[in-house]
Amino acid sequence: MESKYSIERRILQGECDRNLRLSIPAAIQLCMDAASAQTELCDFGIGSLARRGRYWVVTKHRFSFPGGAGLMDDVIATTWPEKTGRVRCDRDFRLEHRDGTPICLGKSEWAVLDKETGRPTPPGEIYPPDMVLTDETNFDTPFARISDDFEGEPYCSRTVTSVDIDRANHMNNVRYFWMLMGTFSCDETEAMDIRELELHYRSQAREGETIFFQRREGKGALEIRGYAADGRTVMLARIVRASDLA
Numbered sequence: 001m002e003s004k005y006s007i008e009r010r011i012l013q014g015e016c017d018r019n020l021r022l023s024i025p026a027a028i029q030l031c032m033d034a035a036s037a038q039t040e041l042c043d044f045g046i047g048s049l050a051r052r053g054r055y056w057v058v059t060k061h062r063f064s065f066p067g068g069a070g071l072m073d074d075v076i077a078t079t080w081p082e083k084t085g086r087v088r089c090d091r092d093f094r095l096e097h098r099d100g101t102p103i104c105l106g107k108s109e110w111a112v113l114d115k116e117t118g119r120p121t122p123p124g125e126i127y128p129p130d131m132v133l134t135d136e137t138n139f140d141t142p143f144a145r146i147s148d149d150f151e152g153e154p155y156c157s158r159t160v161t162s163v164d165i166d167r168a169n170h171m172n173n174v175r176y177f178w179m180l181m182g183t184f185s186c187d188e189t190e191a192m193d194i195r196e197l198e199l200h201y202r203s204q205a206r207e208g209e210t211i212f213f214q215r216r217e218g219k220g221a222l223e224i225r226g227y228a229a230d231g232r233t234v235m236l237a238r239i240v241r242a243s244d245l246a
Helices: 024-041 046-051 175-181 186-192
Strands: 005-010 054-064 074-081 088-097 102-114 156-159 194-201 210-218 221-227 233-241
Touching: 005 024, 024 046, 024 054, 024 074, 024 088, 024 102, 024 175, 046 054, 175 194, 175 221, 175 233, 210 233
Parallel strands: none
Antiparallel strands: 005 074, 054 102, 054 194, 074 088, 088 102, 156 210, 194 233, 210 221, 221 233
């Protein structure tokens, strides 16, 4: 069985920013939708894992944005799992135009946990036995290291609402991207000209919780911490802007 899976989509207005360009969180959402479809169709999705007493958790996401797309463009989102490690596994994403011009490249790191013990289980056991896994990857370099020792007052706060919650009754990992990008104004987002975005999940956020956001200039990137009222770090992000690459 081929490990790559693709879906074709047309970009609609609800996925665009004020300039009718595909927004960053919408591009990531398209990649995640392709992954969700593959896992369900190939019987290693949320329901299938639950029947086996397991569940998967995403620990990190990384995306780069070499191109863009606009309203009514036809795009293809492709995803594939890499060969598994002992505990953790990576999944890759590619969003592109029909002619192959890339829009977004991504990678996620995740693990499969046992429902009763909470301990990791071999991720390779969840795939169909005839699925041929690949070494192909979008990023050869490791995920960034982001420390959570931020200082200063938050620049923004957001509340987790009912539309952010997934089947596990905590915030869906894709919704963090929508929330994070919503902490910036349209002018700020356009001025940043984001080229890469990495997000690390540290603890679960639940409906009704307020997430506070701090920011600092890191080495070659803007770093952001999202934390809950009790002080625990919920997420860490690293944003590489066009100016960081100059």
